[in-house]
Amino acid sequence: MSRHPLDDDRIDRDLLARFAFDEARFRADRDAILSGRLTAGSHTVQGPIEPAPEVAVYDAEDEAARAAGEAALRAGEVASVVLNGGMATRFGGVVKGVVEVFDGKSFIALKAEDTRRAAERFGAPVPFVLMNSFATQGATREHVQSCGRFGLEEAQVLEFEQSISIRMNPDGSLFIGDDGKPSYHAPGHGDFFACIRRSGVLETLRGRGVKYLLFSNVDNLGATVDPWVIGRHVLSEKTMTAEVTQKQRTASGKWDKGGAPALLESGRVQVVEGFRFPADFPQEKLPDFSTNNMIFSAEAVERDVPLDRYLVEKKVDGRPALQLETITCEASASLDPDGRPVFALGLLRVPREGARGRFYPVKEPVDLDANRGKLKERLEAAWS
Secondary structure (H helix, E strand, C coil): CCCCHHHCCCCCHHHHHHCCCCHHHHHHHHHHHHHCCCCCCCCCCCCCEEECCCCEECCCCCHHHHHHHHHHHHCCCEEEEEEECCCCCCCCCCCHHHCEEECCEEHHHHHHHHHHHHHHHHCCCCCEEEEECCCCHHHHHHHHHHCHHHHCCHHHEEEEECCCEECECCCCCECECCCCCECEECCCHHHHHHHHHHCCHHHHHHHCCCCEEEEEECCCCCCCCCHHHHHHHHHHCCCEEEEEEECCECCCCCECCCCEEEEECCCCEEEECHHHCCCCCCHHHCCEEEEEEEEEEHHHHCCCCCCCCEEEEEEECCEEEEEEECCHHHHHHCECCCCCECCCEEEEECCCCCCCCCCCCCCCHHHHHHHHHHHHHHHHHHHC
C-alpha cells in the first residue's frame, strides 16, 4: 500500500487546522477508495428516474405569497447566504467574487447592494453572509473592507469558512502539484450545513430572529432577495425549497445538464446532482434543472445533515487527481438516524431570464463578457 498522504511532511498542518480538515473522514474515504467501495461510478443513480410530479410555479401576481415574503422581510427573518468558496480556478486564478461586473462593481458588491436595498425597502436588517474558502478568504476580506462593506453595517456582514481537503493520486498517494506542494481543495458547497453551524454564524442569525436562509452562488446575480420567492417558501411549510428552471437546448443543440429534481425508485423526490445520472440517461426526460438557489428554514439547518461524499476526478497540472466532494442539493435525500427526511422538500420553477430571471450563471470570463448587459438590466429591473 502506498504511503498515507497525511504522513507526508510537506502537508501544511496549520492550514488544515485553520480550515477544519476532517482527518477521520479523509482516512475513511481513502480506505473506501483503495478497497473499491468508493468509485467514480458508485454514486450513479440506480433504477427508474421520473420527473418530479409536483413543481410550484413562480407567479408574480400571487399576492398571498408576496405578502408573506414581505412580512418575513419586515420582521427581519431573512438572511442572504452567498457561496463564495471553491478554488478560484475557472476565472484565471482570480477570486471571482471580487471581479468587476459593471459600473466598477464586483459580484460581491452587487450581491451586497441587493441585500442593502431589500433592507432599506422593508425597514429591517437582512444579514449578508459569505461562505469563503481558503482560496477566496484573503482577497474577499480585503475587498469587503476596501469597499466599506458596500454600505452595510458591520453587524450586517458575516462570514464563515468552508473546510479544506487534499487531493490524491488514483493510487491513493499524495498528489503533488508542479509547484512541488500538496494540492489542497475545497470539498464542495455541501460544506454549508456543517460549517455555518460550527462557525457560530447560524446561532448568531437565529439569535437575531432569522428564520429563512436565501442561499445562492456568488456568480448568479439573478438570485435577488425577492419577497415572492421567500413568501412561496413560507406558505409551503417546507423546510427546503429548491429553485429550478426549465431546460433549454444549448448552442450545441444539447440539453442543459446539471442537478435536477427527479422521482426515484425509493418513491422520494429529490434534487439529484448532474454527475449522478447514468451516462445514457436522456436529459430531456426531466423538464427542469437546478439553479442552485435554495431557501432553507434556519431551524432545520440546526440539525445534522448527513451527506454522502462523491469521488470526483479532476485534471490538475495536466494529471488526474482525485478529490471528494459533498453537494448542497443532495441534502434533499438526507435521512436522520431514524430514517426520516431531514428536510421537507419543495420545488419552485422560476423564470430563467428576463426582468424576473433567477438563473444567470457566470462560470468563466467569456460568460461574463456575454452577459454584462443582461445582468445590468436584470438588477435595474429588480431595484426599480
